Amino acid sequence: MMMNIQMMKRYRVLALSSTVDGYNDEYSPSSLLSMSMAGVDMNMRSAVAAVEGILRYRFRDKTLLQAALTHSSYTDSASYQRLEFVGDAALGLALAEYIFRTYPGLDPGQLSLLRAANISTENLARVAVRHELYLHVRHNAPSLDAKISEFVLAVQEEIGAVTYCGSVKAPKILADIVESVAAAVYVDCNYDLKALWKVFKLLMEPIATLETLHNQPQPVTTLFEFCQKLGKQVDIKHWRKGSKNIASVYVDGNLIGSCSSEQKEIAKLNAAKEALQKLWPSEFSEMKIEVRSGSVEIQGAKNKLNELCAKKKWCQAKYKLERAVGPPHDRKFISLVQIVTVAGTYFTAGDIRSRLKDAENSAASNMLHGLRDI
Template identity: 55%
Template sequence: MYRFLRHNVQSMDDKVREFARAVEEEDDTVAHGGSVKAPKVLADIVESVAAAIYIDVDFDLKRLWVIFRGLLEPIVGPEELQQQPQPITMLFEVCQKQGKKLEIRQGKKGSTNIASVYVDGEFVASCSSEHKEIAKLNAARRSLSQLAQSKPIKCGMIEIDGFDGPFEIEGAKQKLHELCDKKKWPKPIYRKGESGPPHNKKFACTVQIATSDGVYTMEGETRSRVKDAENCAASLMCRALHQYNYL
């Protein structure tokens, strides 16, 4: 709809293009702010169109929703918010449960806002943005990732009801996803690494989950297929979660 807006402000076009590119580069719907804050003009357009339709349908909310819903897709609802908890809130909860002191320091360098995260007085991560809240959100996200990498779970071979037998758990990725959904944790995040020549590539995956007690990462062994590498990492995580009484 923005392209139909009549104006002569070049900087506004630049900001909208920057925001559109940032959204296109996102892997999934971001519930709590992306890398670029949406220009206010876009919200103004949406509100204006919604108001015009609302008046046109004689203030009938049901008819408004039928007509207008498509323009709002993708919609972030309760399920998406459960899968993507607010990063700053999660970071505070993780530190509180671990008895650690969290401090988010904010400053500016010219027109750029900088947010830096410190845990027990030690620097963890920082991010910058033109917008103060975006810098703070991204610093919290990066800190959660850093804390997960610095504190991996390790577990040995154990036998679990329903998981007995071979080390690899069949359908472990799906089982882990179902567990996170049941516990109302964010969905697992998988990251892939590659090695070897093009004709004989090997893959190793890490899986990260955020529980009520902290963010944990498990690295699987190398496999010839990405699917198998993900299942290996998920198998390790399932066994670790059982060992730590999450299952």
Template identity: 55%
Template sequence: MESSVDAVENIIGYTFKNKKLLEQALTHSSYPESVSYERLEFLGDAVLGLAISNHLFLAYTSVHPGKLSLLRAANVSTEKLARAAVRHGLHRYFRHNTISLVDKVTEFVDAVAREKNHRALVVYGGLVKAPKILADIVESIAAAVYVDVDFDLQRLWVIIRGLLEPIVTLDDLEQQPQPVTMLFEICQKNGKKVDIKHGRSATKSTASVYVDGQLFASASSDQKDIARLDAAKVALHKLEHMLPATASTVMFDCCAGGIDDTFEIEAAKQKLYAICGTKKWPKPVYSIEKDEGTPQEKKFVTSVQIATPGGILQMSGDERSRVKDADNSAASFMIRALQECKYV
């Protein structure tokens, strides 16, 4: 255990006065004859929420509290914290005695590694559900630090912020569609009525999604905002299998068959941004698909994604010598495809 404690101290850049706290933070309840992280996780959930709230309050001095709540929820969600654990390799150091945990964690770690850009910020969830134990580890480590620095919240934030980077920003939220918003928009488009109701037990907040008056999905969490997000994600996943294909994620190259290889629109990237603004869609998201060649003869291909109420549309551009030009090519094809498919 000593080597695990040393490794985690190196990861977070902090040396504990009481190393037993970190040992406890890395110990699952299934591990025999040891104190588990459950009490620390309880504290860490609250203290991380407060630390993030303080940061957002100071960083966004004129933003509405509703948006601040969304930002806080995105920054302390199970998905966000689990990815932080994987990014820093914390999953390698926790003690447990449950084989099923290994399978779930391995599946998630492998799924993250297979993503096209596994270091990109994913706000609301990838292909595999994030195991809660990974988020618990981050919360427990944060609580262990908090106790070790004599409950000094400012010192905790200085130490733990690097573990949480990148912090989700307002721009990130705009670029990745919010599950609750998408749920309401998709249901409205398909003539369905949706309602989300909240309840609370002694320790958990529960969100229940009702579609056309019938219970459709539910989720629970320590925080109301996260329960609401998780319930919306479950509902969206179910809707993908029930509604027409236009309501799910699609590769948007089926409408562009008639576009020749030399097609280009001047200032297409700016024009596509304007289209999304007019439609009240999130900002386009560009990704480098190909980066080859010598420094003197570089070749880039980029793709662009747009999140609409009907799904995520994707289009790749032609090969160009500069990323800026590759982005413009992808935007040009996207605009033409939007026109041919009657989106604009």
């Protein structure tokens, strides 16, 4: 049974140009469906053609893609379970090679963070939503439709990239789809990792970078690391009230943040976020970096500060909007930047700027100038 999500289902069959192993012939939606579909079920031929269009890759063996789009609850045909196993490893290795080449100066820990963020269930599920891969999966589990629809609507309301959990936990089937389709490409192009990445790099964009992770750090991990640097004890307690999961964050025995959600993990993440918001401003009030007047702003200061932190093996710089001033049509911003070093935690503010990105660069520049005097 094909998925039936009201008001959401629509096939997209794009004119495409395969970029793998010499294929370079474009063809139209009408000719897509007339091409050989030997072995592909009649009720899957439109789905297979549509996903080929999304991928801009033409399969030699289209039954691989049919299997990649078949959930285990659909028992009349091979499911994606074996492909998912291969796709998890292949996509992870392709991504690992990409970030290894792109960031030659990163240590293994940072490389692992980047890899994990990009191939997490949350991120891969959003890939499936952005490219509407989920519309072409067949299954016999009606409960999946409601979960997928809820997540799709939540993603559509998100502003900007979300590296970690949003307001709704991602259904695992969505990440499974991406991994199984990756495996189908990988096997079909004779296990060529470079060919797989050539197809999937566009699908995975925007790829999370170090800056992405700095701007959206994993709240629970950040909370524990932050408090560990300050010699504080963190405890997160879970309990239920009716249908709600409640997570409460205690620091040195004091309740700092508490949030509820129908999903335990979401409650934990939101409670950690709340605790960080309350702790952060108060914890670096005694360690302000003073900047000499007349200092010239350093171009590319954010990148330079990140490089310095990596070289010194400090936690990466974190930015916070200190103040927004002016009317909506002429808003200006002041940003704070914080770094945690072996010697302590330091912060400083930047100068007022018309763009938040520029305000953060100004703060980073002031931090670099100030660190020279420490």
